[in-house]
Amino acid sequence: MASLFSSNPTLASNPSYLFSQAPHNLAAGNKEHGFYPYTDNGGSTLGITGNDFAIIAGDTRSTSGYSINTRYSPKVFRIGGDDETGEGAHIILSVVGYAADGTALKERLNAIVKMYKYQHGKKMTVKACAQRLATILYGKRFFPYYVTAILGGLDEDGKGALYSYDPVGSYEREQCRAAGAAASLIMPFLDNQVNFKNQYLPGTGVGHDLQARQTEPLPLHEVEQLVRDAFTSATERHIEVGDGLQMFVVTKGGIEEKYFPLKRD
Amino acid sequence: MNHLPQAWGRPRDDVYGPYDASYLQSRLPQTHTQSPIVTGTSVLAVKFKDGVVIAADNLASYGSLARFTDVKRLRPFNSKSIVGIGGDVSDMQYLDRLLNSLDVTENYSSTGHSLNAKNLHTYLSKVMYKRRSDINPLWNQMLVAGLDGNDEPFLSSVDLLGTTFSSPTLATGFGAHLAQPLLRKVADDESKVADITRERAVEAVKECMKVLFYRDARSLDRYSIAVVTKEGGLELKEDEQLEGQSWAFAETIRGYGRTQEA
Numbered sequence: 001m002a003s004l005f006s007s008n009p010t011l012a013s014n015p016s017y018l019f020s021q022a023p024h025n026l027a028a029g030n031k032e033h034g035f036y037p038y039t040d041n042g043g044s045t046l047g048i049t050g051n052d053f054a055i056i057a058g059d060t061r062s063t064s065g066y067s068i069n070t071r072y073s074p075k076v077f078r079i080g081g082d083d084e085t086g087e088g089a090h091i092i093l094s095v096v097g098y099a100a101d102g103t104a105l106k107e108r109l110n111a112i113v114k115m116y117k118y119q120h121g122k123k124m125t126v127k128a129c130a131q132r133l134a135t136i137l138y139g140k141r142f143f144p145y146y147v148t149a150i151l152g153g154l155d156e157d158g159k160g161a162l163y164s165y166d167p168v169g170s171y172e173r174e175q176c177r178a179a180g181a182a183a184s185l186i187m188p189f190l191d192n193q194v195n196f197k198n199q200y201l202p203g204t205g206v207g208h209d210l211q212a213r214q215t216e217p218l219p220l221h222e223v224e225q226l227v228r229d230a231f232t233s234a235t236e237r238h239i240e241v242g243d244g245l246q247m248f249v250v251t252k253g254g255i256e257e258k259y260f261p262l263k264r265d
Numbered sequence: 266m267n268h269l270p271q272a273w274g275r276p277r278d279d280v281y282g283p284y285d286a287s288y289l290q291s292r293l294p295q296t297h298t299q300s301p302i303v304t305g306t307s308v309l310a311v312k313f314k315d316g317v318v319i320a321a322d323n324l325a326s327y328g329s330l331a332r333f334t335d336v337k338r339l340r341p342f343n344s345k346s347i348v349g350i351g352g353d354v355s356d357m358q359y360l361d362r363l364l365n366s367l368d369v370t371e372n373y374s375s376t377g378h379s380l381n382a383k384n385l386h387t388y389l390s391k392v393m394y395k396r397r398s399d400i401n402p403l404w405n406q407m408l409v410a411g412l413d414g415n416d417e418p419f420l421s422s423v424d425l426l427g428t429t430f431s432s433p434t435l436a437t438g439f440g441a442h443l444a445q446p447l448l449r450k451v452a453d454d455e456s457k458v459a460d461i462t463r464e465r466a467v468e469a470v471k472e473c474m475k476v477l478f479y480r481d482a483r484s485l486d487r488y489s490i491a492v493v494t495k496e497g498g499l500e501l502k503e504d505e506q507l508e509g510q511s512w513a514f515a516e517t518i519r520g521y522g523r524t525q526e527a
Contacts, residue, residue: 034299037397039426062430067441069422070432072455100394100427143398264453 038146039064041099042240044180045075046230047150048194049160051217053251054152056094056162057227058180059235059262060244071243071264073099075180077106078248078255079151080113080124089255091129091153092248096180097167098146105145109133126153130163130171137169144168148179153250160250175215182234182241189233193226194218220249228260235262297401301353303327305338306483307440308349309473310408311448312418312433312458313466316494317410319347319420320470322478323504324485325354331485337503339489343368344499346382346411347491348389351437352425353404360403363392382411382419382493386429394427402426406437411493418458418493433458436473439481444473463492475507486510 042063047056058075061068075096081089093109095102112132116124124132130151137145144167155161164177176194178186191197196213204211218226227247235242242265247258271277278284303325310319325333333354340348340361348364350357367388371380380388386409396402406424413419421431433455434448451469452458470490478484486507492500515522 035297035400035402037400037402037426039428041428064428067445069428070430070435071453072432073430098426098428100397100429103429104394104427 038098038101040097040146040181041069041073042181043075043096044178044182044186044231044234044238044241045094045096045148045150046176046178046186046190046227047094047152047162047164048176048190048218048223048227049152049162049174050220050223052154052158052160053220053223053249054092054154054160054162055220055223055227055247055249056092056150056152057231057245057247058094058096059231059241060246061240061242062099063240066239068243074246075099075102076246076248077110079106079110079129080117086255090123090250091126091151092250092255093133093152094150094179095147097148101145102147105136105147105149108136112136126151126155126161126163129153130161130173133163133165134169134171137165137167139169141168148183150177150179152248154252158252178230182238185234185237186230189230190226194223220251224249224258231262297399298353298356298404301356301404303332303354304483305336305351305354305357306481307436307438307444307477308338308351308406308408309436309440309444309448309470309477310349310410310420310434311451311461311466311470312420313452313461313463314459315418315496316412316463316492317418317420318463318466318470318490318492319349319408319410320474320488320490321349321351322474322485322488324483324487326483329482331483334485334487337489339491339501339503340364341491341499341501342382342385342411343371343379345379345493346385346409346419347493347499347501348385349408349410349437351406356403356405360389360392360405360407381414382409383413383421385409385411386419386421386423390423390427390429393423393425397425397427408435408437410491411499412495416495439484440473440477443476443480447473447476463494467492471508475510478507478510 043059045058056076060072062070062073076094078086078089079091079093113124149165151163163171165171176190196215199213200210231245242262245260245262249256308321321338325336338350402425404425410420422435423429433452436444478486488505489503
């Protein structure tokens with residue numbers, strides 16, 4: 001019997017008896033997973049700087065689809081302070097988008113800023129913290145933290161500093177930035193009211209000769225009112241924005257937290 | 266005799282053509298839970314003046330089949346907290362074992378502290394977020410009820426994506442649509458919690474369980490309800506019957522209660 005097979009030409013030239021040599025002409029293409037690891041929890045955030053202060057604000061509504069999860073879920077956090085009270089912090093961070101990633105990101109940055117202080121015996125500058133946050137986000141480039149972050153504080157010269165991010169870590173220092181669900185509603189308002197875009201000085205000429213209004217640093221009380229107006233308007237027009245407005249103001253005196261109710265419908 | 270499979274009965278290639286071994290190897294990626302199989306429906310909870318009340322029915326459904334009618338979905342943890350679990354039942358049983366081992370570890374530790382509801386919620390949210398990040402989720406939404414570190418009422422939620430949030434009233438699944446609006450009439454703000462009595466909170470939850478039984482097709486009239494207070498500790502009842510149902514409306518619906526045109 002053995003001789004029968006050993007003399008078989010087919011077998012000798014093509015001994016396809018090993019399972020690993022089996023032809024795998026299976027349907028190619030990956031199986032689609034039923035689980036999508038992201039969600040959008042809605043809400044909006046906004047940051048504006050002045051000469052000697054930075055403000056970051058966010059609404060406190062958390063949503064999934066058309067449902068309101070809760071009316072109070074903060075999106076703005078103190079970074080590098082006491083766990084319970086936030087005391088000793090000098091940097092603020094807002095995260096909007098996928099709330100679970102936002103919390104994870106906040107906790108990572110918080111731990112890093114604290115470790116920096118313990119290891120170097122000095123507070124991390126906002127500039128350094130901003131670069132570090134970009135590195136954290138970019139480190140998860142291929143499974144990103146699905147959040148838009150805004151970082152704020154005072155720079156080395158005591159001037160208001162604000163950095164805005166995309167989910168994979170591109171960042172930029174800016175005067176003002178709106179993020180989240182109602183960013184497209186708030187940002188044009190900010191362009192006009194903070195950077196005086198499309199504002200011209202009357203009687204300075206016709207057409208291209210018209211002189212643009214020069215930007216000037218805005219005082220704190222004016223900025224605070226801009227923030228409140230931005231959010232009351234966004235609440236009117238966006239269903240994912242509302243319930244409450246939480247505001248953090250960084251000055252050389254420290255971080256002050258404010259809360260204003262918004263419409264809950 | 267030799268080692269060749271053909272000699273041991275495998276059809277000869279020259280007679281039957283090459284052996285098709287394609288079924289032996291599926292080159293699919295490793296798969297995790299893609300969807301829940303046996304599921305529990307809503308969990309409801311309300312905070313009140315000195316505690317929290319939480320409830321869930323005793324049904325585990327297999328699709329639209331009411332498969333297991335005596336499944337306890339409220340899971341007490343060390344006399345200070347209780348977890349209400351909705352979603353996949355096998356994942357719930359895994360979480361139950363996980364909490365058992367956590368409880369044992371904690372009881373053998375020499376810290377002298379015990380985990381409160383807030384600690385438990387943090388633990389569960391880290392477990393859930395880790396599993397979603399591994400794309401291997403535990404397909405559940407949970408409410409953690411009990412007392413926090415200051416013995417104040419605590420109520421918070423965590424789901425399969427690791428999303429967490431807290432509110433005076435919470436409801437998962439269908440309850441988020443049907444019960445939550447009713448519960449918010451009782452307590453729409455954290456500041457109102459201090460005005461709510463235990464009786465009011467329990468009554469509201471029971472009423473909502475009834476509404477859910479009327480309208481949620483994957484619900485049951487037997488349910489578990491628990492109250493956690495500082496004074497009374499954890500009181501859990503696991504075999505309650507819905508009371509005061511009214512199906513009078515059925516009389517007005519043709520083909521349901523009514524047999525002929527009025």
